[in-house]
Amino acid sequence: MTQKRIARAVNRRSFLAGAAAVLGTPAIAQQSQMPGSVEMESDIDEGVRRNISSFRSLDWRPYFSDLSRGAILVDITSRALHYWSEDESVYRLYPSSVPLSEELTRRGRTSVTFKDPSPDWRPTPSMKERNPEWPDYVPPGPDNPMGTRALHLSWTYYRIHGTHDTRKIGRRSSNGCIGLYNEHIEELYDMAEIGTQVLLI
Template sequence: MIPQSRRTLLLGAAAALATPSLALAQADIRGSGATRRNISSFERIEWRDHFDSLGVATIIADTNSRALHYWSGDGADYRLYPTSVPRTDELTRRGYTQIVRKKVGPTWTPTASMRAEDPSLPEFMPAGAGNPLGTHAMYLDWPAYLIHGTHDTRKIGRRSSSGCIGLYNEKIAELFAITPIGTQVKLL
Protein backbone atom coordinates (compact mmCIF):
# COMPACT_ATOMS: atom_id res chain seq x y z
CA MET A 1 0.00 0.00 0.00
CA ILE A 2 1.33 3.44 -0.93
CA PRO A 3 1.20 5.97 1.95
CA GLN A 4 -0.88 9.06 1.25
CA SER A 5 -0.09 12.52 2.43
CA ARG A 6 -2.55 14.22 4.74
CA ARG A 7 -3.33 16.77 2.02
CA THR A 8 -4.16 14.06 -0.55
CA LEU A 9 -6.40 12.33 1.95
CA LEU A 10 -8.27 15.56 2.81
CA LEU A 11 -8.72 16.51 -0.85
CA GLY A 12 -10.05 13.04 -1.66
CA ALA A 13 -12.51 13.16 1.23
CA ALA A 14 -13.75 16.62 0.22
CA ALA A 15 -14.27 15.50 -3.38
CA ALA A 16 -16.18 12.42 -2.24
CA LEU A 17 -18.48 14.53 -0.05
CA ALA A 18 -19.12 17.08 -2.81
CA THR A 19 -19.93 14.57 -5.56
CA PRO A 20 -23.57 13.85 -4.54
CA SER A 21 -24.32 17.59 -4.24
CA LEU A 22 -22.81 18.34 -7.62
CA ALA A 23 -24.69 15.48 -9.24
CA LEU A 24 -28.00 16.68 -7.76
CA ALA A 25 -27.31 20.28 -8.83
CA GLN A 26 -26.54 19.18 -12.38
CA ALA A 27 -29.70 17.06 -12.46
CA ASP A 28 -31.70 20.12 -11.33
CA ILE A 29 -30.17 22.24 -14.08
CA ARG A 30 -31.22 19.63 -16.64
CA GLY A 31 -34.79 19.91 -15.38
CA SER A 32 -35.23 16.70 -13.40
CA GLY A 33 -37.91 18.40 -11.31
CA ALA A 34 -36.42 16.93 -8.12
CA THR A 35 -36.21 20.43 -6.66
CA ARG A 36 -37.12 23.98 -7.68
CA ARG A 37 -33.74 25.51 -6.75
CA ASN A 38 -30.56 25.92 -8.74
CA ILE A 39 -27.05 25.33 -7.42
CA SER A 40 -26.93 28.85 -5.93
CA SER A 41 -30.15 28.24 -3.94
CA PHE A 42 -32.08 30.90 -5.83
CA GLU A 43 -35.69 29.86 -6.19
CA ARG A 44 -36.82 29.48 -9.77
CA ILE A 45 -39.61 31.97 -10.47
CA GLU A 46 -42.02 32.02 -13.40
CA TRP A 47 -43.13 35.47 -14.52
CA ARG A 48 -46.55 34.08 -15.50
CA ASP A 49 -47.28 33.45 -11.80
CA HIS A 50 -47.12 37.23 -11.21
CA PHE A 51 -47.96 39.07 -14.47
CA ASP A 52 -50.38 38.64 -17.38
CA SER A 53 -47.69 39.62 -19.92
CA LEU A 54 -44.04 40.58 -20.01
CA GLY A 55 -44.85 44.18 -21.00
CA VAL A 56 -41.77 46.12 -22.14
CA ALA A 57 -39.76 44.00 -19.65
CA THR A 58 -40.31 42.38 -16.27
CA ILE A 59 -38.35 42.29 -13.03
CA ILE A 60 -39.19 40.19 -10.00
CA ALA A 61 -37.08 40.84 -6.89
CA ASP A 62 -37.35 37.93 -4.46
CA THR A 63 -36.34 39.11 -0.99
CA ASN A 64 -36.40 35.56 0.41
CA SER A 65 -33.84 34.08 -1.97
CA ARG A 66 -32.13 37.49 -2.42
CA ALA A 67 -32.31 37.32 -6.20
CA LEU A 68 -33.53 39.59 -8.97
CA HIS A 69 -35.03 37.97 -12.08
CA TYR A 70 -35.20 39.89 -15.38
CA TRP A 71 -37.09 38.99 -18.56
CA SER A 72 -37.02 41.04 -21.76
CA GLY A 73 -40.34 42.03 -23.32
CA ASP A 74 -40.15 39.24 -25.90
CA GLY A 75 -39.06 36.64 -23.33
CA ALA A 76 -35.86 35.83 -25.22
CA ASP A 77 -33.56 37.25 -22.55
CA TYR A 78 -33.72 35.97 -18.97
CA ARG A 79 -31.13 36.99 -16.36
CA LEU A 80 -30.67 36.25 -12.68
CA TYR A 81 -28.73 38.50 -10.29
CA PRO A 82 -27.76 38.12 -6.61
CA THR A 83 -28.95 41.06 -4.52
CA SER A 84 -28.94 42.71 -1.14
CA VAL A 85 -32.36 43.16 0.39
CA PRO A 86 -33.90 45.23 3.22
CA ARG A 87 -32.59 44.54 6.75
CA THR A 88 -36.05 43.97 8.20
CA ASP A 89 -39.58 43.17 7.08
CA GLU A 90 -40.66 46.63 8.28
CA LEU A 91 -38.33 48.20 5.71
CA THR A 92 -39.50 45.86 2.94
CA ARG A 93 -42.18 47.09 0.60
CA ARG A 94 -43.82 44.32 -1.39
CA GLY A 95 -46.09 44.45 -4.38
CA TYR A 96 -46.25 45.84 -7.89
CA THR A 97 -44.43 48.91 -9.15
CA GLN A 98 -42.44 49.99 -12.20
CA ILE A 99 -39.20 51.66 -13.28
CA VAL A 100 -39.97 55.37 -13.70
CA ARG A 101 -36.47 56.87 -13.99
CA LYS A 102 -32.86 55.77 -14.46
CA LYS A 103 -29.67 57.57 -13.48
CA VAL A 104 -25.97 56.94 -14.08
CA GLY A 105 -23.98 58.35 -11.16
CA PRO A 106 -26.88 58.81 -8.75
CA THR A 107 -26.69 61.22 -5.83
CA TRP A 108 -28.03 60.18 -2.44
CA THR A 109 -30.16 62.00 0.09
CA PRO A 110 -30.83 59.87 3.18
CA THR A 111 -34.45 59.83 4.33
CA ALA A 112 -35.43 61.44 7.65
CA SER A 113 -35.84 57.98 9.22
CA MET A 114 -32.34 56.97 8.07
CA ARG A 115 -30.87 60.11 9.63
CA ALA A 116 -32.86 59.59 12.84
CA GLU A 117 -31.44 56.06 13.06
CA ASP A 118 -27.91 57.26 12.23
CA PRO A 119 -27.37 61.00 12.85
CA SER A 120 -23.85 60.77 11.39
CA LEU A 121 -25.27 60.36 7.88
CA PRO A 122 -24.75 63.35 5.60
CA GLU A 123 -27.72 65.39 4.39
CA PHE A 124 -26.59 64.80 0.80
CA MET A 125 -23.94 62.73 -0.96
CA PRO A 126 -22.75 63.36 -4.52
CA ALA A 127 -22.09 60.54 -6.97
CA GLY A 128 -18.81 58.77 -6.40
CA ALA A 129 -16.96 56.02 -4.59
CA GLY A 130 -18.54 56.61 -1.17
CA ASN A 131 -22.11 56.85 -2.42
CA PRO A 132 -24.23 53.88 -1.21
CA LEU A 133 -26.24 53.88 -4.47
CA GLY A 134 -23.23 52.72 -6.45
CA THR A 135 -22.77 53.59 -10.11
CA HIS A 136 -26.33 53.25 -11.44
CA ALA A 137 -29.85 53.54 -10.02
CA MET A 138 -33.31 52.68 -11.32
CA TYR A 139 -36.09 54.49 -9.47
CA LEU A 140 -39.43 52.85 -8.74
CA ASP A 141 -42.73 54.71 -8.57
CA TRP A 142 -42.60 54.21 -4.78
CA PRO A 143 -40.78 57.20 -3.24
CA ALA A 144 -37.31 56.36 -1.85
CA TYR A 145 -37.28 52.79 -3.24
CA LEU A 146 -34.70 51.92 -5.88
CA ILE A 147 -32.84 49.13 -7.57
CA HIS A 148 -29.22 50.29 -7.47
CA GLY A 149 -25.58 49.30 -7.32
CA THR A 150 -23.29 49.24 -4.34
CA HIS A 151 -19.61 49.88 -3.77
CA ASP A 152 -19.78 47.65 -0.67
CA THR A 153 -19.79 44.18 -2.19
CA ARG A 154 -20.16 42.57 1.26
CA LYS A 155 -23.82 43.61 1.23
CA ILE A 156 -24.81 41.36 -1.70
CA GLY A 157 -26.59 38.22 -0.55
CA ARG A 158 -27.48 39.78 2.80
CA ARG A 159 -30.23 41.67 4.56
CA SER A 160 -28.39 44.97 4.55
CA SER A 161 -30.39 47.75 2.92
CA SER A 162 -32.83 50.35 4.19
CA GLY A 163 -35.50 49.22 1.72
CA CYS A 164 -33.81 49.10 -1.68
CA ILE A 165 -32.63 46.20 -3.81
CA GLY A 166 -28.86 46.34 -4.35
CA LEU A 167 -26.66 44.68 -6.97
CA TYR A 168 -22.93 44.56 -7.64
CA ASN A 169 -21.96 47.68 -9.64
CA GLU A 170 -21.03 45.66 -12.75
CA LYS A 171 -24.38 43.81 -12.60
CA ILE A 172 -26.49 46.95 -12.13
CA ALA A 173 -24.68 48.48 -15.13
CA GLU A 174 -25.64 45.42 -17.20
CA LEU A 175 -29.26 45.45 -15.99
CA PHE A 176 -29.49 49.23 -16.40
CA ALA A 177 -28.47 48.94 -20.07
CA ILE A 178 -31.23 46.45 -20.94
CA THR A 179 -34.08 47.72 -18.74
CA PRO A 180 -36.42 50.26 -20.32
CA ILE A 181 -38.42 52.87 -18.44
CA GLY A 182 -41.84 51.36 -17.79
CA THR A 183 -40.48 47.91 -16.89
CA GLN A 184 -42.96 46.26 -14.55
CA VAL A 185 -41.53 45.23 -11.20
CA LYS A 186 -42.77 43.03 -8.38
CA LEU A 187 -41.08 42.73 -5.02
CA LEU A 188 -41.83 39.48 -3.22
Protein backbone atom coordinates in the same frame (compact mmCIF):
# COMPACT_ATOMS: atom_id res chain seq x y z
CA MET B 1 -8.84 11.88 -15.94
CA THR B 2 -8.02 14.07 -18.95
CA GLN B 3 -6.35 17.44 -18.47
CA LYS B 4 -9.57 19.18 -19.52
CA ARG B 5 -11.62 17.28 -16.91
CA ILE B 6 -9.02 17.96 -14.21
CA ALA B 7 -9.04 21.69 -15.06
CA ARG B 8 -12.85 21.72 -14.95
CA ALA B 9 -12.92 19.97 -11.57
CA VAL B 10 -10.28 22.30 -10.14
CA ASN B 11 -12.12 25.40 -11.43
CA ARG B 12 -15.39 24.16 -9.95
CA ARG B 13 -13.73 23.44 -6.59
CA SER B 14 -12.06 26.88 -6.62
CA PHE B 15 -15.36 28.59 -7.37
CA LEU B 16 -17.21 26.71 -4.62
CA ALA B 17 -14.45 27.34 -2.10
CA GLY B 18 -14.35 31.03 -2.96
CA ALA B 19 -18.13 31.36 -2.75
CA ALA B 20 -18.18 29.56 0.60
CA ALA B 21 -15.48 31.86 1.93
CA VAL B 22 -17.36 35.00 0.86
CA LEU B 23 -20.73 33.76 2.06
CA GLY B 24 -19.29 32.55 5.34
CA THR B 25 -17.71 35.87 6.32
CA PRO B 26 -18.89 36.76 9.84
CA ALA B 27 -21.56 39.44 9.92
CA ILE B 28 -19.47 41.65 12.21
CA ALA B 29 -16.81 41.94 9.50
CA GLN B 30 -19.41 43.05 6.95
CA GLN B 31 -20.51 46.22 8.67
CA SER B 32 -19.50 49.23 6.63
CA GLN B 33 -18.66 52.65 7.98
CA MET B 34 -19.87 54.23 4.77
CA PRO B 35 -23.08 56.30 4.64
CA GLY B 36 -26.15 54.23 3.89
CA SER B 37 -24.86 51.16 5.66
CA VAL B 38 -26.78 49.53 8.47
CA GLU B 39 -26.04 46.64 10.77
CA MET B 40 -26.29 43.42 8.81
CA GLU B 41 -28.14 40.28 9.79
CA SER B 42 -26.71 38.20 12.58
CA ASP B 43 -28.16 34.86 11.44
CA ILE B 44 -25.83 34.70 8.44
CA ASP B 45 -25.40 30.91 8.40
CA GLU B 46 -29.13 30.26 8.24
CA GLY B 47 -29.61 33.11 5.76
CA VAL B 48 -26.91 31.88 3.43
CA ARG B 49 -28.27 28.33 3.46
CA ARG B 50 -31.76 29.62 2.63
CA ASN B 51 -30.38 31.88 -0.08
CA ILE B 52 -28.39 29.11 -1.77
CA SER B 53 -31.30 26.66 -1.70
CA SER B 54 -33.73 29.23 -3.16
CA PHE B 55 -31.46 30.76 -5.80
CA ARG B 56 -32.95 29.18 -8.92
CA SER B 57 -34.36 30.29 -12.25
CA LEU B 58 -38.07 31.04 -12.40
CA ASP B 59 -40.75 31.33 -15.07
CA TRP B 60 -42.37 34.77 -15.34
CA ARG B 61 -45.96 33.54 -15.89
CA PRO B 62 -46.98 32.98 -12.24
CA TYR B 63 -46.02 36.60 -11.48
CA PHE B 64 -46.92 38.72 -14.53
CA SER B 65 -49.77 38.66 -17.06
CA ASP B 66 -47.40 39.72 -19.85
CA LEU B 67 -43.87 41.01 -20.41
CA SER B 68 -44.80 44.45 -21.72
CA ARG B 69 -41.64 46.61 -21.40
CA GLY B 70 -39.95 43.70 -19.63
CA ALA B 71 -40.34 42.53 -16.05
CA ILE B 72 -38.29 42.51 -12.86
CA LEU B 73 -39.12 40.14 -10.00
CA VAL B 74 -37.37 40.62 -6.65
CA ASP B 75 -37.62 37.62 -4.33
CA ILE B 76 -36.88 38.96 -0.85
CA THR B 77 -36.66 35.47 0.69
CA SER B 78 -34.09 34.11 -1.76
CA ARG B 79 -32.42 37.52 -2.14
CA ALA B 80 -32.49 37.32 -5.90
CA LEU B 81 -33.58 39.60 -8.73
CA HIS B 82 -34.97 38.12 -11.95
CA TYR B 83 -35.27 40.04 -15.23
CA TRP B 84 -37.12 39.04 -18.41
CA SER B 85 -37.04 41.08 -21.61
CA GLU B 86 -40.28 41.87 -23.42
CA ASP B 87 -39.55 39.42 -26.25
CA GLU B 88 -38.34 36.71 -23.82
CA SER B 89 -34.94 36.58 -25.52
CA VAL B 90 -33.16 37.68 -22.33
CA TYR B 91 -33.43 36.26 -18.82
CA ARG B 92 -31.09 37.24 -16.03
CA LEU B 93 -30.83 36.13 -12.40
CA TYR B 94 -28.80 38.29 -10.02
CA PRO B 95 -27.97 37.93 -6.31
CA SER B 96 -29.16 40.98 -4.37
CA SER B 97 -29.17 42.65 -1.02
CA VAL B 98 -32.56 43.15 0.58
CA PRO B 99 -33.96 45.27 3.45
CA LEU B 100 -32.60 44.54 6.90
CA SER B 101 -36.00 44.06 8.53
CA GLU B 102 -39.66 43.50 7.68
CA GLU B 103 -40.43 47.07 8.81
CA LEU B 104 -38.14 48.36 6.06
CA THR B 105 -39.45 45.91 3.44
CA ARG B 106 -42.07 46.84 0.89
CA ARG B 107 -43.76 44.23 -1.30
CA GLY B 108 -46.08 44.56 -4.25
CA ARG B 109 -46.18 45.97 -7.77
CA THR B 110 -44.38 49.06 -8.97
CA SER B 111 -42.42 50.10 -12.06
CA VAL B 112 -39.23 51.81 -13.18
CA THR B 113 -39.91 55.56 -13.34
CA PHE B 114 -36.41 56.99 -13.84
CA LYS B 115 -33.00 55.65 -14.87
CA ASP B 116 -30.15 57.42 -13.11
CA PRO B 117 -26.78 56.95 -14.87
CA SER B 118 -24.79 58.64 -12.08
CA PRO B 119 -26.70 58.46 -8.81
CA ASP B 120 -26.05 60.64 -5.81
CA TRP B 121 -27.34 59.83 -2.31
CA ARG B 122 -29.30 61.57 0.40
CA PRO B 123 -30.51 59.77 3.53
CA THR B 124 -34.27 59.66 3.94
CA PRO B 125 -35.70 61.51 6.96
CA SER B 126 -36.14 58.23 8.86
CA MET B 127 -32.57 57.16 8.05
CA LYS B 128 -31.24 60.50 9.27
CA GLU B 129 -33.28 60.15 12.45
CA ARG B 130 -31.74 56.73 13.15
CA ASN B 131 -28.25 57.85 12.11
CA PRO B 132 -27.84 61.61 12.73
CA GLU B 133 -24.08 61.34 12.14
CA TRP B 134 -24.59 60.47 8.46
CA PRO B 135 -23.91 63.23 5.90
CA ASP B 136 -26.86 65.00 4.31
CA TYR B 137 -25.50 64.35 0.82
CA VAL B 138 -22.95 62.16 -0.99
CA PRO B 139 -22.20 63.07 -4.63
CA PRO B 140 -21.78 60.49 -7.40
CA GLY B 141 -18.51 58.62 -7.23
CA PRO B 142 -16.76 55.51 -5.93
CA ASP B 143 -17.89 56.02 -2.31
CA ASN B 144 -21.53 56.60 -3.13
CA PRO B 145 -23.82 54.02 -1.44
CA MET B 146 -25.99 53.93 -4.60
CA GLY B 147 -23.18 52.50 -6.71
CA THR B 148 -22.78 53.27 -10.39
CA ARG B 149 -26.43 53.14 -11.58
CA ALA B 150 -29.91 53.35 -10.08
CA LEU B 151 -33.42 52.49 -11.23
CA HIS B 152 -35.97 54.63 -9.41
CA LEU B 153 -39.31 52.98 -8.64
CA SER B 154 -42.73 54.59 -8.36
CA TRP B 155 -42.53 54.23 -4.57
CA THR B 156 -40.88 57.25 -2.93
CA TYR B 157 -37.29 56.57 -1.81
CA TYR B 158 -37.20 53.03 -3.26
CA ARG B 159 -34.52 52.09 -5.79
CA ILE B 160 -32.78 49.16 -7.40
CA HIS B 161 -29.16 50.26 -7.40
CA GLY B 162 -25.54 49.21 -7.24
CA THR B 163 -23.36 49.21 -4.17
CA HIS B 164 -19.78 50.10 -3.35
CA ASP B 165 -19.89 47.49 -0.54
CA THR B 166 -20.07 44.09 -2.23
CA ARG B 167 -20.28 42.32 1.14
CA LYS B 168 -23.92 43.41 1.32
CA ILE B 169 -25.01 41.29 -1.65
CA GLY B 170 -26.95 38.17 -0.65
CA ARG B 171 -27.77 39.58 2.78
CA ARG B 172 -30.37 41.59 4.65
CA SER B 173 -28.43 44.82 4.74
CA SER B 174 -30.35 47.74 3.19
CA ASN B 175 -32.67 50.46 4.47
CA GLY B 176 -35.34 49.40 1.97
CA CYS B 177 -33.71 49.39 -1.46
CA ILE B 178 -32.59 46.40 -3.52
CA GLY B 179 -28.84 46.33 -4.13
CA LEU B 180 -26.86 44.62 -6.88
CA TYR B 181 -23.20 44.32 -7.73
CA ASN B 182 -22.22 47.36 -9.82
CA GLU B 183 -21.55 45.23 -12.91
CA HIS B 184 -25.03 43.70 -12.58
CA ILE B 185 -26.90 47.00 -12.12
CA GLU B 186 -25.04 48.37 -15.14
CA GLU B 187 -26.26 45.42 -17.21
CA LEU B 188 -29.81 45.68 -15.86
CA TYR B 189 -29.79 49.46 -16.38
CA ASP B 190 -29.04 48.96 -20.08
CA MET B 191 -31.86 46.40 -20.48
CA ALA B 192 -34.64 47.93 -18.35
CA GLU B 193 -36.89 50.68 -19.70
CA ILE B 194 -38.95 53.44 -18.16
CA GLY B 195 -42.15 51.56 -17.40
CA THR B 196 -40.56 48.15 -16.87
CA GLN B 197 -42.87 46.39 -14.43
CA VAL B 198 -41.44 45.42 -11.04
CA LEU B 199 -42.81 43.01 -8.45
CA LEU B 200 -41.33 42.48 -5.00
CA ILE B 201 -42.45 39.29 -3.24
